[in-house]
Amino acid sequence: MKVGVIGLGSMGMGAALSLLRAGHEVTGCDMREAARAEFAAAGGAVAAKASELPQDTEALVVLVVNAAQTEAALFGEDGALPRLAPGAVIVSSATMGPDAARALARKAAERQVLYLDAPVSGGAVRAREGAMTVMASGPANAFGAAGPVLDAIATKVWNLGEEPGIGATVKVVHQLLAGVHIAVAAEAMALGIRAGADPRQLYEVVTSAAGNSWMFENRMARVLDGDDAPRSAVDIFVKDLGLVTDMARGLDFPVPLASQAQQLFTAARAMGQGGKDDGFVIRVWQAMTGIKLPGE
Structure with missing residues (x-):
C-alpha cells in the first residue's frame, strides 16, 4: 500500500x-x-x-x-x-x-x-x-x-x-488523566526528596505498591536518570490540558485537577522548560523549594 x-x-x-x-x-x-x-x-x-x-x-x-x-x-x-x-x-x-x-x-x-x-x-x-x-x-x-x-x-x-469527533473526545479525556498523573507523580517525587527519602528507593517502593501509575513509573525513571530529552514535551501538556479545559468549558463542566495541572506545566514552560520531557515539570517544585534532583 x-x-x-x-x-x-x-x-x-x-x-x-x-x-x-x-x-x-x-x-x-x-x-x-x-x-x-x-x-x-x-x-x-x-x-x-x-x-x-x-x-x-x-x-x-x-x-x-x-x-x-x-x-x-x-x-x-x-x-x-x-x-x-x-x-x-x-x-x-x-x-x-x-x-x-x-x-x-x-x-x-x-x-x-x-x-x-x-x-x-x-x-x-x-x-x-x-x-x-x-x-x-x-x-x-x-x-x-x-x-x-x-x-x-x-x-x-x-x-x-x-x-468523527468521538475519537478526539476520548483522547482529550485520556490526556486529562495523563497530564494529571504526570503532575502528581512529579509532586510526589519532589515531596519525597524534600523530606529526605532516597529517590531511587522511593521509586522502587511506589512502583511495587498500590500507589503506582504508568506515568509515575515511566516519567520518574527519566527524572532519576536526569534524562530530560523530550519524548513528550512539557509544551504538549500545556496544549492538551488546554483542550481539556476548553471542552469542559463548553459543557459547563468543572475540571479543577486538570486546570491545576495545566498551570504547573505552564509554569514549567515559563521557566524555559517547555521543550524538556514532560516529567521534568518537577522543576517547578525544585524552583519553589530548592530540592536537588538526581544527577544534579
Whole structure:
C-alpha cells in the first residue's frame, strides 16, 4: 500500500518505521532534515513538504502537533490533498478538540476522501514497536480502507463509532488523566526528596505498591536518570490540558485537577522548560523549594 506519514516526531517516526517493516511503500514527510535523514537511512522515501508526497498516495497518517497543523498539512497551499488517490483515507492522529476533528472530517468529505478521527497513545517506544493504541471513529469504509495501516502501527484499535469527533473526545479525556498523573507523580517525587527519602528507593517502593501509575513509573525513571530529552514535551501538556479545559468549558463542566495541572506545566514552560520531557515539570517544585534532583 502506498502510504504517507506527515510528521516524523517521536510517534510519527515510529509509525512510519512500523509501516515500512510491514511492507508498505512509505514516504515520510517532515520539514526537519535530521528526521528525513533518519527515515531515509531506514529505507523509506522522504519529502520535505506534504505537496511532495507521491501521486496517488492511498493512505495518509497525520501525526503533527495540533488541528491547525493538520489542516495545513492536508488542505493548505503545500497540503497533501492533490497527491491523494481517489478514495484515499486520511488517518488523522494529532490530538485536537472534537469540534476541530468534525470540521476536518467535513472538509475531507467535501473533497471525496475518507477521514478517520484516530488519535493515538503509547509513547515513542510502543510507536516504534507498532504497538500503539488507536482511539478511532469514522464510517465503516474509512475503517476498512485504513485497516492495513492500523494493523501495522497498533496492537489495539478502538472502534468508537461512525461519527468523527468521538475519537478526539476520548483522547482529550485520556490526556486529562495523563497530564494529571504526570503532575502528581512529579509532586510526589519532589515531596519525597524534600523530606529526605532516597529517590531511587522511593521509586522502587511506589512502583511495587498500590500507589503506582504508568506515568509515575515511566516519567520518574527519566527524572532519576536526569534524562530530560523530550519524548513528550512539557509544551504538549500545556496544549492538551488546554483542550481539556476548553471542552469542559463548553459543557459547563468543572475540571479543577486538570486546570491545576495545566498551570504547573505552564509554569514549567515559563521557566524555559517547555521543550524538556514532560516529567521534568518537577522543576517547578525544585524552583519553589530548592530540592536537588538526581544527577544534579
